[in-house]
Amino acid sequence: MTPPPFPARLPLLLAFDLDGTLIRDGGTELPDATAQALARLRGLGVKFAIVTGRDTPPRSVREGVQPDAVATNNGGRVEVGTELLAQAEFSLEDLQAVLAHELEGARLVLFTPETLYVDLPAGVGPEPWMLARGYRPLAEAPQEGIVKAGFYHPEVAALARRLRESHPHLVLTGAQNPYPHFLTVTPTGAHKAAALVQIAGALDVPMENVVAFGDSDNDEVMLEVAGYAVQVGTLPLLARHADHQLPGHEALGEYLNGIAAVLEGK
Structure with a gap:
């Protein structure tokens, strides 16, 4: 070719x-x-x-x-x-806005360069890649050094719309084809x-x-x-x-x- x-x-x-x-x-x-x-x-x-x-x-x-x-x-x-x-890392204010989501039963993953911090709803197990990487509970996540957040939920598009209105400086991808059930949020820039x-x-x-x-x-x-x-x-x-x-x-x-x-x- x-x-x-x-x-x-x-x-x-x-x-x-x-x-x-x-x-x-x-x-x-x-x-x-x-x-x-x-x-x-x-x-x-x-x-x-x-x-x-x-x-x-x-x-x-x-x-x-x-x-x-x-x-x-x-x-x-x-x-x-x-x-x-x-x-790029989230400010404390932006991180709090991301964590204050309305998606009941969502899987949420916060990323630092070294560690994954995962919130898994009751009865839902981790993804294979989470097991391969190793992860810690979301409650142990630091307030600084978070570089990415990922949500897994059928209604992530609604969260994406709200964050675009309230925090337009954040970068949102997914929540549409080809990843309609997955939303990634990253810091400004x-x-x-x-x-x-x-x-x-x-x-x-x-x-x-x-x-x-x-x-x-x-x-x-x-x-x-x-x-x-x-x-x-x-x-x-x-x-x-x-x-x-x-x-x-x-x-x-x-x-x-x-x-x-x-x-x-x-």
């Missing part, structure tokens, strides 16, 4: 969402074709960034991509190489567009030489600011920002090989 016109020059930064874009939703492994294409591009001097809503990428994905930068928590925490470039701009600046790549790949609503702002935007999947919300569209993450390896071929002049 030969991609349509895009910044076929160095320096070039490819920025990838994780779930549904670089790997299957909820997965932990890079498809072989994607890993091979990334290695080919890396050999040509292309730079990579992972920009994800997760609080940490799977180790196997990080090892396969060998990213130059990683932004987690929807862009709230940004690392370039081994340097922590930025970390903690979104993927801000993270991508910081990463590009730190890596000395002009924004017109940045290609962003994403599949869901939290990727919209990232696709909007990138010099070239590739939508993975068919979410209507992203279509107006996309310069190119891939049917799913399985098609990414072939597309990346097309980019490598253009850079090699083949």
